[in-house]
Amino acid sequence: MLAALLGLYGTLREGVFTIDELNLDTAAAMTLILAATGQTIVLLRGGIDLSIGGMISLGTVLAATRFGTDPGQAVAWAIGIVAIGALVGALNGLLITILRLQPFLVTLATWSILSGTAMIILPTDGGSLPAGWMRFGFASWLGLSSSVWLLILLLAFWFWFKRTRLGISIRATGSNERSALLSGVSPLGINVATYALSGLFAALAALYLTTQTGAGSPTIGKDYILPSVAAAVIGGISLFGGRGGLVGTIIGAYILTLIGNLVFVLEVSSYWQPIVSGIILLIAVLASSIAEKSARRSLT
Template identity: 40%
Template sequence: MKKFKESAFWKSPAKVSIILFVVLEIITFYLQPNVLTMSWISLKAESAITLLFAAVGETFVLLVGGIDLSIAGVISITSSVAAVYMQDSWISVILVSILCLCIGIGVGLFNGFIIQRFRIQPFIVTFATWYICGGIAYLVLPRDGGDVPQKFVSVLTHRFGGKFSVAMLIIIVCLILWTWFKKTRLGISLYAVGNNAHAASLNGINVKKVNYFAYAASGIFAAMCGLYRVAVTATGSPTAGESFFNQAISATVIGGTLLTGGIGGQYGTIIGVLAFKAINDLLVFAGASSYWSTLFQGALLIAAVLVSTISEIRNERKELVE
């Protein structure tokens, strides 16, 4: 028992999301024994990929001790721009996609600059940026609609062999890239800045550049979320991002990334997103009303925060004793 408690899994910040996801899936398979097929897994990956993009980007910012509410505005503006300006040609699809990604990076760098240069709270800065982007989105696309090229839709919703979806491939790539990135100098610097920015600076880490990167990464992933949402729904919306920022932060926290920074990572975030989506599946299979989904998600968020906080307090006490 003692060895189990001291194991790498038990110390992992992602343990809550992993246990939660496994329990939810066991219950789901019990209610629907024949549901586990490659097509079903692909479908679940497609339903989770937009939230996954938003949550992965938010994780970078939370790791440095910040927060990014502007992802809602970035998702809305990229969704609107893609739906309005993307034409039925590969050149247009590529150029507009690059434009949307540049918008995401630009908004992220703007957030990082204002926060670092003027020492304004990230919550205030990103909240204001969210509203600015939301206003621009309404100017580009006053109401839901637009004409999304079938080329763009077919690429992002394609299934290899009719079963393995592009969304599944993206999730696998994200996991592989994070495995590599977290061991790089920049990846280590994210954790160092989140734990103690002053100490990181004294050790030669450029705190400003690390923060710029974190917010730029959040922006570009939010832009990818907006683009993928356009492909999945085949329409744009000036309010596309309003349902994402709270879910992204919730899934990230459930995945073990602390709001105080320095602890967490993309493994837990991805599992947290899948657990978030598994709640909806379970309620559907159980025949419960969809209105219960928000209640359960909120309760799980509180439980995850409590477990993470208690774990951190215990770890700090152990370190003091040792």
């Protein structure tokens, strides 16, 4: 599907199949990719994390109001924001496990709390970021932009992570919670780690976003909640847990981003973007449901 979209895009515009275009598209997709990485881990566990919306908003407003001009201070706050993301996620995991609550509802609540906190810190879009911070997006090495290198780093992380004890246990718990428990996988540990990682990636997404926008926004996070799930599902991840991987999610995120580019190139109303995204999501869900059914049929 990505190939088809790329083909269509390529015929409509010059210079699509160049490194410049890769750099540009990756920069456009990277915030979503980072947010969707966390979401992918949660979906593999069989959960969902809506609170990433609040975390992204909170991350951008904290960056835009606290970084100041001193590089040391900015780095300290950046680390702090990532830590906050991981902590809030860990709290989600604790609530879900100990109180046996639905992930959907717990993270809906923490999303709301985080969004409100972001509003208190910075009621409207604004603030500023150090000039050096915003140069991140323009940095490049060997012709590849910092965003592409970030993507490569992310893929390396994934190929490491999925072979760790934690990665295997998360997927096992998503496949069958009871069997995983009886096999000695600790549900509390898994949930805390899963949602902490999701919060951490949401914080990274927020930091990346500020290098692109140069401002904080207390409402921008909600634009990433459902697209992060959509990117994962388009990439073949099952909402029932256990099935799929990050590569699929990244392709899904590129597809969603390319739709935006296409709508722009075709010079149609920008309202077409969510419509086309929705149609593609439907096709993906249908394909995934067929795959699920045939997989189930093969299990005697």
